[in-house]
Ligand SMILES: Nc1ncnc2c1ncn2[C@@H]1O[C@H](COP(=O)(O)OP(=O)(O)OP(=O)(O)O)[C@@H](O)[C@H]1O
């Protein structure tokens with residue numbers, strides 16, 4: 510019976526810690542060991558207060574439980590573990606009684622909400638994009654019509670007035686109207702959700718095609734493109750055109766970040782140390798695609814804004830490229846990570862689910 514009970518406690522997805530009445534640690538299940546960054550053997554008998562530096566509030570409550578028997582539920586709190594990681598957690602503190610009703614310790618059940626928080630954040634981001642899309646498509650239609658009118662009228666005037674000294678102004682009107690029109694078309698393309706056509710895709714081949722396309726766009730050889738492809742990379746389920754678009758935006762940015770000479774390195778690999786829990790609790794293998802440039806890099810401000818629609822630091826940029834890539838990768842249930850050092854370069858890491 511005791512063995513069974515221990516097994517149940519040890520397989521809990523939440524961290525469980527038991528403390529003696531003096532506040533020293535009695536037991537940690539494996540989830541607690543991982544969360545606190547300490548092994549049961551190391552922790553045994555040590556004061557609980559050593560586990561999470563600076564969590565005064567928690568110690569205070571634990572002491573209250575140990576002395577008065579009161580229970581606590583802390584819906585959301587931040588804990589910093591011994592490895593210096595900040596965790597968002599939910600905590601329940603309960604007294605443990607013996608048969609006579611005396612307090613012989615306390616139990617702490619800690620649920621790590623960090624992954625949940627991150628997901629929530631991503632969802633909020635996706636939501637913002639969806640709202641943006643609706644507003645954008647509405648606006649785009651409203652703007653396109655009067656724009657057509659302005660352009661038409663300017664062209665008529667050029668013909669009617671027939672004065673060469675005014676021609677330049679009419680041309681400016683036409684040119685600027687065209688520019689707004691182009692921007693609006695991009696906005697529309699962004700806001701109309703395209704239907705995804707799922708196929709099994711060889712990512713190495715797809716990247717090859719995108720890189721070749723990019724190479725053609727850049728004909729003065731100032732950029733060296735290198736490929737480190739894992740030949741045994743499993744296939745990915747996705748929409749070929751959309752994924753091409755997503756990678757094209759990233760590689761185009763990499764190219765634009767290099768002002769003189771530089772390198773863009775494209776790497777593909779299987780991820781073995783990262784296992785994504787699927788909804789059914791099974792793990793999915795991931796494929797990682799890295800696009801690394803030796804370009805201008807980004808500062809903190811750019812790093813926090815870069816996926817937001819319309820964020821751009823480029824003259825003539827629309828700031829939609831990364832927002833589109835982000836959306837496409839999200840729709841494929843993947844995610845993007847970015848690392849960047851100012852004046853050194855940036856690496857965009859894309860993770861996609863591998864097919865079995
Ligand atoms: N590889 C990169 N290196 C440095 N900065 C980058 C890189 N990728 C993106 N950025 C920064 O993020 C901003 C947003 O990128 P995004 O692709 O969304 O828009 P854009 O490139 O400015 O315009 P568009 O893609 O519409 O032509 C860029 O303006 C740039 O400041």
Ligand SMILES: [Mg+2]
Pocket residue numbers: 758761762830831
């Ligand atoms: Mg771009």
